[in-house]
Amino acid sequence: MTSPGEASETPGPPPEAFAAPERWPTGRLLSAAARRVERAWDSYLHRWGLTHASLPVLAVLVAGPLSQREIAARLHVTEQSVGRMLPGLQERGYIDREPHPGDRRRRVVTLSVAGREALGQLDQPQAVEALVGSALSSEETIQLRRLLQRIVARLPGPGDAAQ
Numbered sequence: 001m002t003s004p005g006e007a008s009e010t011p012g013p014p015p016e017a018f019a020a021p022e023r024w025p026t027g028r029l030l031s032a033a034a035r036r037v038e039r040a041w042d043s044y045l046h047r048w049g050l051t052h053a054s055l056p057v058l059a060v061l062v063a064g065p066l067s068q069r070e071i072a073a074r075l076h077v078t079e080q081s082v083g084r085m086l087p088g089l090q091e092r093g094y095i096d097r098e099p100h101p102g103d104r105r106r107r108v109v110t111l112s113v114a115g116r117e118a119l120g121q122l123d124q125p126q127a128v129e130a131l132v133g134s135a136l137s138s139e140e141t142i143q144l145r146r147l148l149q150r151i152v153a154r155l156p157g158p159g160d161a162a163q
Contacts, residue, residue: 040131048118049092054085058094058119061111067100071109076157094118 021029041052050058060066060074068086072079086109089095094115100106122128132141 057085058115065108065110067106
């Protein structure tokens with residue numbers, strides 16, 4: 001207990017921690033917006049038993065069969081990350097895994113017919129754009145897409161050399 005005239009020694013969170021979003025740095029705004037859109041995206045993908053993490057596996061397999069290592073390299077993630085996703089995708093019938101013809105220790109992952117159908121069903125531009133909801137006008141959405149594409153193109157991704 002403090003006596004009159006003494007300051008309390010209990011530090012509180014800095015006032016910036018509770019600042020209105022208008023005062024947040026750009027990185028915090030982008031991170032908060034990304035989490036909200038990611039939750040909406042995951043909810044949308046849940047209809048097909050997919051997540052924002054598992055969907056890219058199906059997308060890279062559209063070009064043809066790949067090994068787990070090749071999938072990981074194309075997605076810039078670890079083989080272990082891909083390895084955790086493959087069983088669920090196989091259980092849902094979205095992929096097939098077969099022995100590699102030249103190396104019996106490896107397996108080849110192929111997109112199944114059901115996987116192609118799921119990709120076709122969920123790739124509805126209006127439904128996907130609606131995830132941002134009424135927060136942006138169509139012109140603002142176009143502008144946001146251009147800016148996000150520039151960020152993705154110019155900033156290094158996981159596994160990329162720093163630029």
